[in-house]
Amino acid sequence: MTEDTALQEKKPKFDFIIRSLAKKGFRLFVKIVDKYAPDRLLLFALNFLDKRVPNRLISFAIKWVERLAPRRLLSNLIATADEYVPDEVANSRKVCAVLAGVGKYIPDEIIPPESMGRWENLRTKFHIPKLVPSRQK
Numbered sequence: 001m002t003e004d005t006a007l008q009e010k011k012p013k014f015d016f017i018i019r020s021l022a023k024k025g026f027r028l029f030v031k032i033v034d035k036y037a038p039d040r041l042l043l044f045a046l047n048f049l050d051k052r053v054p055n056r057l058i059s060f061a062i063k064w065v066e067r068l069a070p071r072r073l074l075s076n077l078i079a080t081a082d083e084y085v086p087d088e089v090a091n092s093r094k095v096c097a098v099l100a101g102v103g104k105y106i107p108d109e110i111i112p113p114e115s116m117g118r119w120e121n122l123r124t125k126f127h128i129p130k131l132v133p134s135r136q137k
Contacts, residue, residue, distance in 0.1 A: 015076055022080035033095050042094055046101040058105055071112040078111065082118040085125075096126050103128035 033042075085099070103126065111119045122128065 015072075018073060018076040019080045022077050023084050026081065026084050030092060030095050033098060034092050037094060039094070042097060046097065049101065062105070062107060062110060066110050074110070075112045075115045078115040078118050078122070082121050085122070099126045100128045104130070 085095075099122075103123070108116075108119075
């Protein structure tokens with residue numbers, strides 16, 4: 001067995017592990033938000049993000065994720081969200097609001113090209129608007 005074939009065999013196992021962890025993370029996020037987050041707290045948090053968090057801080061966080069997160073990890077997270085979120089969250093207005101409120105800050109440049117279709121599906125399902133112009137040039 002050569003190194004290439006061994007590496008190819010590890011990739012599906014690695015992808016499976018990432019997807020299962022992401023699915024468990026989404027499931028935990030949905031349960032916590034649905035059960036414990038009051039409407040007023042969510043409204044306050046999303047308004048705080050929109051009005052009080054400086055654009056430079058949002059741009060810094062986006063650049064940090066872009067540099068440190070591997071494309072394959074981002075691709076698997078988007079794929080898991082596209083597969084899992086509609087089934088479990090279709091009736092949760094709280095989670096939909098959080099996804100739309102945070103998702104609007106994710107620029108298209110950070111999305112891997114192989115995941116653009118799935119990202120557009122998520123954007124359509126949860127009415128995520130395009131990125132608010134926050135990048136400093």
